Amino acid sequence: MTAAPDTQGKTATPQVMDKWRRRGLQAFLAITAFVWLVPLLWAFYTSLRPFSDTAERGYVSIGGTYNFDNYTQAWTDSEMLKFFINTMWITIPAVILILFFASMAAFALSRFSFRFNLLLLMIFTAGNLLPQQVIITPLYRMFLALPLPEFLSPSGVFYDSYFGIITIHVAFQMGFATFVLSNYMKALPGDLNEAAFVDGASVWRQYWNIILPLTRPPLAALAVLMFTWIYNDFFWALVLMVTGDQRPITSALQNLNGTFFTNNNLVAAGSLLAAIPTLVVFAVLQRQFVAGLTLGSTKG
Amino acid sequence: MTHPEEPLDTSGTQISRRNLLKGVAAGAGVLAAPALLAACGDDDEAATTTAAAASGGDTEAPMASGTVSVGSNASDPLTKDAYAAMFARFEEKNPDVTLAINTVDHNTFQEQINTYLQGRPDDAFTWFAGYRMQFFADKGLSTSINDVWDTIGANYASSFKQASTGLDGNQYFVPFITYPWALFYRKSFFADNGYTIPTTIDELKTLSEGMMADGFVPIAFGDKDGWPAMGTFDYLNMRVNGYQYHVDLMAHREKWNDDRTKQVFATWAELLPYHQPGALGRTWQDAAQTVANKEAGMYLLGMFVGEQFQEVSQEARDDLDFFAFPEINPDHGQDSVDAPIDGFMISKAPENIDGAKELLKFIGTGEAQKFYTDANSNWLATANDADTSGYDALQNKGAELIASASNIAQFLDRDTRPDFASTVVLPSIQTFLNNPEDINGLTDSMEEQAVAIFTE
Structure with missing residues (x-):
């Protein structure tokens, strides 16, 4: 796996060998990282060039004009800000609700022992295994039939409303969030609850003031994950929304395409713009994100 | 337009919207979902007949007024602006009617057409002539507009009327633009x-x-x-x-x-x-x-x-x-x-059928179509009274080609x-x-x- 040559390994002192191993590993990692970044860098490079240049010279070429025109055009043509705000109307409430409900479920499942405790957790986890698409037909029918008050949905039903989309996101992401959170909470010492109970704390107080503050790392990690997943979602809005003006950001990119003709350079610029919010969220919460990846892996 | 019942293409590695979509679709079975839903449409046929019958009674004095909702797939800026100008002209001519335009990007519009038409469709919507139209008309998801054709019929060659006619012999479609x-x-x-x-x-x-x-x-x-x-x-x-x-x-x-x-x-x-x-x-x-x-x-x-x-x-x-x-x-x-034709249809149970029909009558005029052919010089008007003074050389030649043809096909994926x-x-x-x-x-x-x- 490392690039350290054999001859050196035989004769060199352990320290020297370590040094070479380390260098080999770093070279390997650098190359791998570069290979991963190539498509992104290429998209960035392409996005800086006007279509006429790449059309004449090909995408693998140097020269011509370089500027940020594609970015300004993508931003205005796709009305990206409007669709970005739409996405936030879905993503932020959904993430908050998921974390709130999942933490309550996880609290009950992990901190109390009762008969159907494990079964319930299994049901939550099993919900995760179900491919979302299999329920789309009944869900579509249900959404058309379920009424909602006017202030929650202009259409009067779940269909074609943010409320409906948020609901289905919450329903589907709850399973995973509950699973992760309950594993984390199980690892917290049981004495905490007992001590609080002895001091007269209600169940709500035990949850809100004792356990929840201790669960901050997985909550932050989940928030990042959920944000990314819901931000990138495209399926539910495709089937369950009809109002073009309310669509999420994934459809803004499609506004950049003509009926037949696609300016790939423009789309590259738009795609990179659309990717920025997830990158920002990741950068801000990076530490929690990495910690979150291994959460629950040692328990359960 | 013709292309798109986009097939699952797993060969695409290039970053483009279509491939991106296809990637999502391949992974998630998005394409399968509308197909599944297609089977659910049959119970709605009654609605069409009722709507059609109700409108039949009103035709004596079709004073169009109120709001007409229009589903549009014209999402790129160029086309969107052309449509906006055309719709504004319609409102100018029909001061009692307001149009509520719902623009959905072209590809999504096409992929969700099944759920859209069975759910809460707009009164009028953009779609394609030929079998693509007949398929949904046959499922009872569209209202027949024979009375619109009584008005605009003289303005179209018979091949266009034929392309607008459903399997049951009624008209369901008004041709807007085409290209050879x-x-x-x-x-x-x-x-x-x-x-x-x-x-x-x-x-x-x-x-x-x-x-x-x-x-x-x-x-x-x-x-x-x-x-x-x-x-x-x-x-x-x-x-x-x-x-x-x-x-x-x-x-x-x-x-x-x-x-x-x-x-x-x-x-x-x-x-x-x-x-x-x-x-x-x-x-x-x-x-x-x-x-x-x-x-x-x-x-x-x-x-x-x-x-x-x-x-x-x-x-x-x-x-x-x-x-x-x-x-x-x-x-x-x-x-x-x-020469595939793009145009407009009316959904199965429109809230404002008189207004929608009035709009479709306007769509069937050269005046309306000129807004589009001026903006995008790669398309042609379909009406006989189309003002072709704004055409460039290629458009003129395209119009000649279509006019000289005895038969017009709609392209394979629209004809079957x-x-x-x-x-x-x-x-x-x-x-x-x-x-x-x-x-x-x-x-x-x-x-x-x-x-x-x-x-x-």
């Missing part, structure tokens, strides 16, 4: 090299030999997305066997393993050496670019190819010209054209069942392009699948 398919080339390229326009298949072959001798690719070709090559099949079939056979084959009244169908593939196989190799890995845009760069001589495609030339440079766009697909069988000459076009014809043509030897095996397999799909 033909062999496109650069005038300067032909002039510089002394090439002449071929009118028969033999002349086309001679011309191609000459281009190859000069070191050019005679016919540019790209079929990565699967649909462009359907245009070649359409033309070969209409030239070899005639329009009627083509239509019958599309409706599966003729067999795919018929000798006449095999003759189409055999003719294609003869022409393949003149086509750009490696077509399955090339998009139409890349293929068109080789014509723009004068590396290839000609390209059989829709007039939308002009958009690509426009983006390259105005000079390239001005240099673009086309000629009709050459004659193969003297019985049929060059009498048929592939969408599921048959995308799951059988598309991959079969790609198989053929990979291996043009086994025509018998290919056509037998196509026929077998056609039987399965059409007898469902």
Whole structure:
């Protein structure tokens, strides 16, 4: 796996060998990282060039004009800000609700022992295994039939409303969030609850003031994950929304395409713009994100 | 437009919207979902009849007023603006009517059409003529508009009315814009090299030999997305066997393993050496670019190819010209054209049917269509009274081509069942392009699948 040559390994002192191993590993990692970044860098490079240049010279070429025109055009043509705000109307409430409900479920499942405790957790986890698409037909029918008050949905039903989309996101992401959170909470010492109970704390107080503050790392990690997943979602809005003006950001990119003709350079610029919010969220919460990846892996 | 029942294409690694979508679709089965839902539409037929009957009573004094909602797939800025100007003109002429436009991007609109029409569709919506329209009309998801045709009928050639008529003989569609398919080339390229326009298949072959001798690719070709090559099949079939056979084959009244169908593939196989190799890995845009760069001589495609030339440079766009697909069988000459039509329909139970019909009557005028053809010079108006003064040379020639044709086809994926076009014809043509030897095996397999799909 490392690039350290054999001859050196035989004769060199352990320290020297370590040094070479380390260098080999770093070279390997650098190359791998570069290979991963190539498509992104290429998209960035392409996005800086006007279509006429790449059309004449090909995408693998140097020269011509370089500027940020594609970015300004993508931003205005796709009305990206409007669709970005739409996405936030879905993503932020959904993430908050998921974390709130999942933490309550996880609290009950992990901190109390009762008969159907494990079964319930299994049901939550099993919900995760179900491919979302299999329920789309009944869900579509249900959404058309379920009424909602006017202030929650202009259409009067779940269909074609943010409320409906948020609901289905919450329903589907709850399973995973509950699973992760309950594993984390199980690892917290049981004495905490007992001590609080002895001091007269209600169940709500035990949850809100004792356990929840201790669960901050997985909550932050989940928030990042959920944000990314819901931000990138495209399926539910495709089937369950009809109002073009309310669509999420994934459809803004499609506004950049003509009926037949696609300016790939423009789309590259738009795609990179659309990717920025997830990158920002990741950068801000990076530490929690990495910690979150291994959460629950040692328990359960 | 023609392309899109986008097939699952797993070959795409390039970052483009379509591939991105397809990637999502392949992973998530998005495409399967609308198909599943298609089966659920039957219970809604009653609604159509009621709506139609109710409107029938009102026609004596159709004073249109109120709000009409319109579902539009015109999402790119150019088209969106053209539509906006046209709709504004309509409101100006009908001060009592307000339009509420719901613009959904083109691709999404197409993919969700099933759920859209069964759910809460807008009163009027953009769609395509031919079988694509008939399919939904037949499912009771659209309201017939014979009375609109009483008004606009005189303004259309009979072929357009035919393309707007459902399987039950009623009209469901008002044609808005269209564009022809033909062999496109650069005038300067032909002039510089002394090439002449071929009118028969033999002349086309001679011309191609000459281009190859000069070191050019005679016919540019790209079929990565699967649909462009359907245009070649359409033309070969209409030239070899005639329009009627083509239509019958599309409706599966003729067999795919018929000798006449095999003759189409055999003719294609003869022409393949003149086509750009490696077509399955090339998009139409890349293929068109080789014509723009004068590396290839000609390209059989829709007039939308002009958009690509426009983006390259105005000079390239001005240099673009086309000629009709050459004659193969003297019985049929060059009498048929592939010219897909985009237009408007009314959903099954519109809230404002009088307003929607009034809008469709306006859509069926040259005045309305001019807004579009002025904005995008790669499309043509469909109404007889269209003002063509704003047309450029290419548009004028396209209009002539369509006017001179005895028969107009809508393009393969609009002329037959969408599921048959995308799951059988598309991959079969790609198989053929990979291996043009086994025509018998290919056509037998196509026929077998056609039987399965059409007898469902």
